[in-house]
Amino acid sequence: MGEDMSSGEAPTTSQRLALLHSDTEKASEAARELAERGEFVPLEEADVVIALGGDGFMLDTMHEMLDSHRVRPVFGLNLGTVGFLMNRYRSSGDIAARIAKAKPHRVSPLRMEAITQSGETITSCAINEVSLLRETRQTAKIEISVNDRVRIKQLAGDGVLLATPVGSTAYNLSANGPILPLDSQMLALTPISPFRPRRWPGAILPDRSRVTFRVHEPAKRPVAVVADQKEVRDVAEVHVEIARDKELTLLFDAGHALDERIVAEQFIT
Incomplete structure (x- = not known):
């Protein structure tokens, strides 16, 4: 993550702003x-x-918020390249005034608890999705x-993922999963290159659901999970x-909100 650029004094608005940027030349110059x-x-x-950068840097920044003692709103x-989670960068204008008028969108991440073959338990959060993926040429079951x-009882294929509405337009969409409106209170459960059941398209679940994945023959058919x-x-x-x-808040310019982008994504051909 790029450096935290600060002058040590609060800006003239009532909100104190911190500036983070990715390591790219464009973001550093901006x-x-x-x-x-x-x-x-x-x-x-x-x-x-x-946060100055792309969607990947925004995810890094949001995860930094999750790991901190104080979660702050983020204005990207x-x-x-794509900037799905970001606002348009303009080299002129009052950034503090834009933030004061920005529309907040609250996002709840997924909590993943993974138990390894050795019995270790590892917990992590995911803003977009949690994906289970086969590690070798052997089909995951x-x-x-x-x-x-x-x-x-047994999904055979490359894997499966569970996506939030924010993440539904990312890997989930590439795996032919549904796009979920931001306020849908739903999760997308999507197979990745399924072999059996071949015609199962996945499912849309209420976001109060707890989903458990159990790996069959884990020693022969090893599976990794990615949050x-x-x-x-x-x-x-x-x-x-x-x-x-672990609720997070993203800020968007008026008329440039995330819920509208998610709707618009469904009409892109």
Whole structure:
């Protein structure tokens, strides 16, 4: 993650702003320009965080918020490629005024609890999705339960994922999963290259669901789980549910909100 650029004094607005940027040349140059025009505080003193970069850097910033003692709203400015989670970067204008008028969107991540073949338990959060993926050429075979009721005794294929509405337009969409409106209170359960049951398209679940994945023949057919960027290999069992105690806030310019982007994504051909 790029440096936290600060002058040590709060800006003229009532909100104290911290400035973070990715390591790309474009983001670094934009950060220098903003730092020359405004005053920023260190991250630990900030009320709002400005993130300069692409969607990957926004995810990194949001995970940093999850790991901190104080979760702050994040206002992203796109210096990457797609910028689905970001606002448009403009080299002119009052950034503090934009943030003051911004529309908040609250996002609850998934909490993943993975139990490895050796019995170790590893917990992590995912803002986009939790994915189970085969590690070798051997097809993964996975049992899927929802709220302790077995729904699929054995899914054979490359894997399966559980996505939030924010993540439904990412890997989930590439795997032919559904796009979920931001306020749908649903999760997308999507198979990845399924072999059996071949015609199972996945499922849309209420976000109060607790989903359990159990790996069949884990020694012969090893499976890894990935919570956003964090990978755990050789898992035997994985539990996933919404982490309601980890709510995050993203800020968007008026008319440039995430819910509208998710709707619009469904009409892109």
